[in-house]
Amino acid sequence: MADKKKAGTTLTVEQIRSANRRPEVQRRTLIGLGLNKMHRRSTLEDTPAVRGMIRSIQHLVRVVDET
Numbered sequence: 001m002a003d004k005k006k007a008g009t010t011l012t013v014e015q016i017r018s019a020n021r022r023p024e025v026q027r028r029t030l031i032g033l034g035l036n037k038m039h040r041r042s043t044l045e046d047t048p049a050v051r052g053m054i055r056s057i058q059h060l061v062r063v064v065d066e067t
Contacts (some may be wrong), residue, residue, distance in 0.1 A: 009046040012065040013054060014039060022060070029057050 015035040019027045033053055034042035041064060044050050054061060 010043050010065075010067055011046050011050065011054070011063055012041055012043045012067075013061045014041045014064050015060060016062050017060045019060065026057050026060065029053050030060065033057075033061070035061065 013033060013035065015030065015038055018038060019030055019036070030036060033044065033050070034040075046066070054063065
C-alpha cells in the first residue's frame with residue numbers, strides 16, 4: 001500500500017528554463033504554478049494536480065524542496 005502524504009505538505013519549485021519558444025499550454029502551466037521568469041521560486045501545496053502540472057513541464061522547472 002502506498003504511504004500517504006501528510007496534510008499540509010508543500011513543494012518549492014524553481015523555473016530553470018525560459019518559456020520562450022514553448023507551446024502556449026506550457027506557458028500557461030508555468031503561470032498556473034506562479035512562475036513566469038527565470039529563477040523564480042514558488043511554494044505550493046503538494047496535491048496530485050500540482051504534481052501533474054510539474055510533471056507536464058518537468059524540463060522547465062525543478063523541485064527545490066519537499067516539506
